[in-house]
Each structure stands twice: as structure tokens, then as C-alpha cells.
Amino acid sequence: MVEIRKMLIEMKNISELMLDLAYSSVLYNLQDVAEEVVYLEERIDKLNAEVQIKAVEMAINDKNAAKAVAMIRLAYYIENIADAAVMVAKTVLDGGSVHPVLRKSFEESEVTIVMHRVSPNSILAGKTLGEIKLASETGMWVIAVRRGDRWIFGPTEHTKIMPGDVLIARGHPEGVEHFINICEGREREL
Amino acid sequence: MVEIRKMLIEMKNISELMLDLAYSSVLYNLQDVAEEVVYLEERIDKLNAEVQIKAVEMAINDKNAAKAVAMIRLAYYIENIADAAVMVAKTVLDGGSVHPVLRKSFEESEVTIVMHRVSPNSILAGKTLGEIKLASETGMWVIAVRRGDRWIFGPTEHTKIMPGDVLIARGHPEGVEHFINICEGREREL
Numbered sequence: 001m002v003e004i005r006k007m008l009i010e011m012k013n014i015s016e017l018m019l020d021l022a023y024s025s026v027l028y029n030l031q032d033v034a035e036e037v038v039y040l041e042e043r044i045d046k047l048n049a050e051v052q053i054k055a056v057e058m059a060i061n062d063k064n065a066a067k068a069v070a071m072i073r074l075a076y077y078i079e080n081i082a083d084a085a086v087m088v089a090k091t092v093l094d095g096g097s098v099h100p101v102l103r104k105s106f107e108e109s110e111v112t113i114v115m116h117r118v119s120p121n122s123i124l125a126g127k128t129l130g131e132i133k134l135a136s137e138t139g140m141w142v143i144a145v146r147r148g149d150r151w152i153f154g155p156t157e158h159t160k161i162m163p164g165d166v167l168i169a170r171g172h173p174e175g176v177e178h179f180i181n182i183c184e185g186r187e188r189e190l
Numbered sequence: 191m192v193e194i195r196k197m198l199i200e201m202k203n204i205s206e207l208m209l210d211l212a213y214s215s216v217l218y219n220l221q222d223v224a225e226e227v228v229y230l231e232e233r234i235d236k237l238n239a240e241v242q243i244k245a246v247e248m249a250i251n252d253k254n255a256a257k258a259v260a261m262i263r264l265a266y267y268i269e270n271i272a273d274a275a276v277m278v279a280k281t282v283l284d285g286g287s288v289h290p291v292l293r294k295s296f297e298e299s300e301v302t303i304v305m306h307r308v309s310p311n312s313i314l315a316g317k318t319l320g321e322i323k324l325a326s327e328t329g330m331w332v333i334a335v336r337r338g339d340r341w342i343f344g345p346t347e348h349t350k351i352m353p354g355d356v357l358i359a360r361g362h363p364e365g366v367e368h369f370i371n372i373c374e375g376r377e378r379e380l
Contacts, residue, residue: 005295080270136361
């Protein structure tokens with residue numbers, strides 16, 4: 001039961017990350033981010049299948065059908081969201097560049113995605129995301145970190161930011177300027 | 191063209207609000223919030239149909255098939271996300287209460303939804319959301335306001351918060367305590 005709940009939480013977290021990454025891949029035409037969305041979908045599929053099995057096994061034991069059905073349904077809904085994220089990401093993967101009209105549409109949306117490099121004299125350099133509390137101080141939430149030619153997707157509070165890292169963050173447009181100033185080291189206080 | 195882009199932006203914004211409202215309706219067993227999700231889906235369907243028509247009309251005029259297809263596809267993806275939100279909301283509407291296991295799963299998720307009443311001595315009372323910059327200062331983003339027996343869904347920067355309002359906000363868990371302290375008037379600075 002606790003195990004199934006943990007799987008559902010993981011599915012929900014992954015599906016939300018997938019949507020953000022899918023939009024990011026379109027905005028900045030990032031093939032590798034789009035590929036990550038497809039990869040995460042495999043994890044979602046696997047979790048969905050596991051939830052189904054565990055939930056039915058649980059129902060057999062405790063004879064409670066309603067609980068098992070609720071869990072199976074939720075997993076199914078989340079899988080649909082993940083599928084939609086894959087469809088968005090596939091516009092980047094399916095040959096050729098993303099149409100500028102899509103990029104424009106995302107740029108002007110209420111939920112903003114912003115990508116910016118961390119300067120060596122930024123207060124973020126050398127700190128973990130947990131230490132700097134960027135999300136609660138600027139409203140911008142880091143969803144991916146590019147370090148050299150590799151990516152850290154869905155960083156946690158323990159993820160250390162290094163100078164030169166490129167951050168992708170999502171948030172409310174009003175937080176963007178503050179976020180960029182912090183990345184560039186122009187603002188040294190949160 | 192500008193008109194179609196505006197419709198796509200509206201669709202994206204509405205679909206994101208729908209997901210947040212759907213999760214909120216499950217978390218707090220809010221029938222009227224779940225109904226709003228269903229209502230917003232009608233708006234999505236209407237916008238989707240309009241995007242299709244306008245995009246094909248545009249293609250006939252400018253003989254650019256790729257642009258029209260990109261727009262139609264994006265609208266379709268967004269509609270799928272909206273549909274998933276409706277499925278989540280329907281667990282609240284389809285007779286009986288939401289299973290506690292769903293609520294638990296959402297409570298422990300990375301994206302937190304919190305509902306709290308604004309005290310008369312909160313700095314929020316009598317201010318617009320634009321004035322207080324709650325989102326960029328706490329990371330918590332107000333998605334709905336309950337005032338007496340009515341709701342304001344998807345409030346804008348111009349929405350004024352009144353003492354006694356109940357706010358539903360989404361954000362990173364690290365911002366929740368700050369948000370609650372501000373609602374209760376214990377913290378009087380942002």
C-alpha cells in the first residue's frame with residue numbers, strides 16, 4: 001500500500017517534469033531534452049504496469065476493490081498526461097526544426113520557461129539548490145541543469161550548482177528578471 | 191496568425207490551470223472546483239475547434255501547410271492534457287468521496303497545493319496579486335480564490351485579495367510555511 005502510493009507519487013512527479021521538459025525542448029529546440037521526455041515515458045509505463053499488478057494483488061488480500069480501482073485509475077490519468085508530454089516533445093524529434101509559431105506560443109504563456117547560464121560570481125555557484133532556496137525566493141523552479149555535454153534532469157535539493165552550469169527553470173514571468181540577475185551575479189542576495 | 195497564437199496561449203494556460211484545479215479538487219474534495227475543470231474543458235474544446243478552422247483557412251491563404259499543421263497538432267496535445275485533468279476531476283464528481291489514498295499521493299508530491307484563509311491583518315488583505323508579488327517572493331502561485339460562496343479561478347495580477355478569502359496556491363513545498371505565515375499575518379514582510 002505504501003509502496004503503491006510511492007509509485008503514484010513518483011509517476012505524478014515525473015509526469016510534471018515531463019511536461020516542463022517537453023515545453024523546454026520546443027522553446028529552445030533541445031533534442032536531448034526531448035529524448036529525455038521519451039525516456040521518462042518508459043519509466044511511467046513501467047510504473048503504471050507495476051501499480052496495476054500491486055493494486056490488484058492488494059485487492060485480493062484485503063478484499064477492497066474501491067481502493068485498488070482508485071489507484072489504477074490515477075495511474076492511468078497520469079500516464080495520459082505523460083503521453084501528451086511525449087507528443088509535444090516529438091515535435092522536436094520528428095525531423096526538422098520546431099515551427100517558430102509554437103515557440104512564440106510558449107514564450108507568451110503564463111508559465112514561463114527560462115534558460116540561463118550561471119556566472120562564476122553568482123551566489124548559486126558552488127551551492128546546492130536546497131541551500132539557496134531559489135524556488136521559494138524567486139518563484140523559479142529549476143527543472144534541468146546542463147553541465148558540459150550532460151544533463152541533470154529534475155534536480156533535487158541536494159544538487160550542487162557549478163559555475164558555467166546552464167539552468168532551465170519554470171515559473172511565473174514576474175520572477176524571471178530576478179532569476180537572471182542572480183544567475184549573472186548582479187544580485188548577490190536572495 | 192496572431193489570433194491563432196493567442197488561442198493557443200489561452201489553451202495552454204487553461205490546461206495548466208485545469209491540472210492544478212483537478213488536483214486541488216481531489217486534495218480538498220471540492221465539488222465546485224471539480225465542476226470548474228469540466229466547464230473549462232468546454233472552453234478548450236471550443237478553442238481547439240477554432241484553431242483547426244483558422245489554421246486551415248490560413249493555410250489556404252498563405253499556402254504554408256507546415257505552419258497550419260504545427261498549430262493544429264499543438265492544440266490537439268493541449269486538449270489531451272485537458273482531458274486528463276477532467277478525468278482526475280471526475281473522481282471527485284463521480285459519486286462518493288475521493289479515496290484517501292489519492293489524497294495522500296497528492297499531498298506528498300513535489301508540486302504542493304495548499305489552501306489557506308487570509309486573515310484581516312495579513313499584508314495580502316486589500317492588495318492585488320500584482321502588488322504583493324506573492325509568486326516571486328514565496329514561490330506559491332494562487333490558482334483560485336474562494337470568497338464567500340463563489341470562486342475566482344485563475345486570478346490575474348489585478349485580482350484584489352480580501353480578508354476572509356480562501357486562497358488555493360501551488361508551488362514548491364519549501365514555500366508553504368512562508369505562504370501560511372503571510373496569510374495569517376504572522377509575517378508582515380515579503
